Amino acid sequence: MTNQHKTLPMWQVLACGAAIVTLSMGVRHGFGLWLQPITQAQDWTRENFAMAIAIQNLTWGFAGIFSGMLADRFGAFRVIVTCAVMYSLGLIGMAYSSTPAVFTATAGVLIGIAQAGTTYAVIYGVIGRNVSAAKRSWAMGVAAAAGSFGQFLMVPTEGYLISTFGWQEALVWLALSAMLIIPLAYGLREPGFAGGATPHREQSIMHALHEAMGYRSFQLLMAGYFVCGFQVVFIGVHMPSYLKDQGLSPEVASIALALIGLFNVFGTYISGSLGQRMAKRKILSFIYFSRSVAIVLFLWAPLTPMSVYIFSATMGFLWLSTVPPTNAVVAQIFGVAHLSMLGGFVFFSHQIGSFMGVWLGGYLYDKTGSYDIVWYISIALGVFAALVNLPVKETAIERAHATAAA
Amino acid sequence: MSLLSPPWIRQALIGLACIAVLLGVLSMYLQPEFLLTLANQVWGCF
Numbered sequence: 075m076t077n078q079h080k081t082l083p084m085w086q087v088l089a090c091g092a093a094i095v096t097l098s099m100g101v102r103h104g105f106g107l108w109l110q111p112i113t114q115a116q117d118w119t120r121e122n123f124a125m126a127i128a129i130q131n132l133t134w135g136f137a138g139i140f141s142g143m144l145a146d147r148f149g150a151f152r153v154i155v156t157c158a159v160m161y162s163l164g165l166i167g168m169a170y171s172s173t174p175a176v177f178t179a180t181a182g183v184l185i186g187i188a189q190a191g192t193t194y195a196v197i198y199g200v201i202g203r204n205v206s207a208a209k210r211s212w213a214m215g216v217a218a219a220a221g222s223f224g225q226f227l228m229v230p231t232e233g234y235l236i237s238t239f240g241w242q243e244a245l246v247w248l249a250l251s252a253m254l255i256i257p258l259a260y261g262l263r264e265p266g267f268a269g270g271a272t273p274h275r276e277q278s279i280m281h282a283l284h285e286a287m288g289y290r291s292f293q294l295l296m297a298g299y300f301v302c303g304f305q306v307v308f309i310g311v312h313m314p315s316y317l318k319d320q321g322l323s324p325e326v327a328s329i330a331l332a333l334i335g336l337f338n339v340f341g342t343y344i345s346g347s348l349g350q351r352m353a354k355r356k357i358l359s360f361i362y363f364s365r366s367v368a369i370v371l372f373l374w375a376p377l378t379p380m381s382v383y384i385f386s387a388t389m390g391f392l393w394l395s396t397v398p399p400t401n402a403v404v405a406q407i408f409g410v411a412h413l414s415m416l417g418g419f420v421f422f423s424h425q426i427g428s429f430m431g432v433w434l435g436g437y438l439y440d441k442t443g444s445y446d447i448v449w450y451i452s453i454a455l456g457v458f459a460a461l462v463n464l465p466v467k468e469t470a471i472e473r474a475h476a477t478a479a480a
Numbered sequence: 481m482s483l484l485s486p487p488w489i490r491q492a493l494i495g496l497a498c499i500a501v502l503l504g505v506l507s508m509y510l511q512p513e514f515l516l517t518l519a520n521q522v523w524g525c526f
Binding site: 107223226227229230231233234237323324327329331335336339 | 502505506508509510514515516517518519520
């Protein structure tokens with residue numbers, strides 16, 4: 075058997091991929107905990123901090139396209155190692171930036187690029203190439219659940235690090251933990267890319283891109299993922315403020331955050347597993363529709379700590395559960411040769427939605443004094459995403475002719 | 481034959497271990513002191 079056709083053992087891909095995603099997704103999830111200590115110590119405004127994080131999110135989405143292209147072309151290993159180093163440098167930069175501009179360059183741009191190369195799109199490319207279609211959706215669910223677990227685990231861990239070591243040294247510890255990604259990446263060295271080789275492709279990058287962008291189902295998946303980003307980030311960022319306005323105690327917001335994290339782990343794993351047996355477009359449609367129903371019930375019911383907890387558990391269950399089926403459908407339609415790049419494009423749409431969710435939430439709150447309109451937009455978008463996912467064709471695309479190799 | 485051979489036993493043990501870890505992390509959130517710190521920091525963001 076030539077290197078081109080050798081694959082990595084599934085357990086190895088899952089163990090290393092899941093651990094990388096746990097670290098990468100986890101580290102960034104607790105960044106909000108640094109807002110107060112950094113702005114106070116450096117005498118910066120909250121806007122300085124928020125701008126860096128906003129740029130980080132957009133960079134993550136935009137760079138995901140290119141890290142995906144590079145991972146498909148040269149193998150995920152090189153991309154992951156490079157981005158792990160960037161992650162550590164970004165965290166060190168976050169700790170020792172002396173001006174908001176440097177802070178934006180490190181915490182924003184550097185960490186944004188690092189996330190693009192160490193999270194779902196790149197890891198899913200390895201899973202796609204090394205795990206058979208019969209177990210691919212499940213495997214993607216395992217990796218996504220690991221990312222969700224990372225988010226759940228790292229918030230209290232980072233809180234502990236800050237209270238024990240102080241905010242600056244805590245970031246250095248995080249930088250060291252990000253370096254653990256490098257040895258883990260060795261488990262994702264694919265034989266097909268050994269010695270700088272590129273596996274034979276029936277399509278060039280440009281052709282794959284042109285094909286996907288012109289394909290109706292891909293456009294619909296991107297539209298759905300935009301909504302995912304909008305809803306999740308609007309709720310994640312603005313819900314504490316909403317609860318405060320409604321007169322609930324601060325502890326309620328903390329428990330809500332914990333419940334979202336806990337149920338997110340179950341939701342991502344279950345949606346990935348179900349994707350192995352059911353039509354993924356139906357799973358996606360169900361998730362988006364259920365989000366809308368959950369929001370309607372949350373707004374309609376009297377607001378109490380219990381209603382917040384039930385809503386948080388429900389939304390947590392539906393939080394990142396769109397990730398495995400969306401990426402598994404992309405692999406099913408277009409194959410796995412350009413999966414990281416196409417996953418990067420879909421994720422870019424997610425990040426645009428995230429940006430819109432945060433920005434519109436703040437903008438309309440300032441204009442109207444309440445979040446009502448954004449809640450209604452979230453409900454409408456959920457129904458829209460549920461409908462646009464239904465006509466997605468999950469079958470492999472028919473290609474008339476093999477085109478130039480990459 | 482190993483006691484853990486039947487796949488369902490292995491799966492059940494893995495599932496239980498995962499749930500134990502998740503509950504362990506949840507208990508970190510629910511420590512009254514941390515809950516308050518987190519609440520202050522989360523609320524401090526807005």
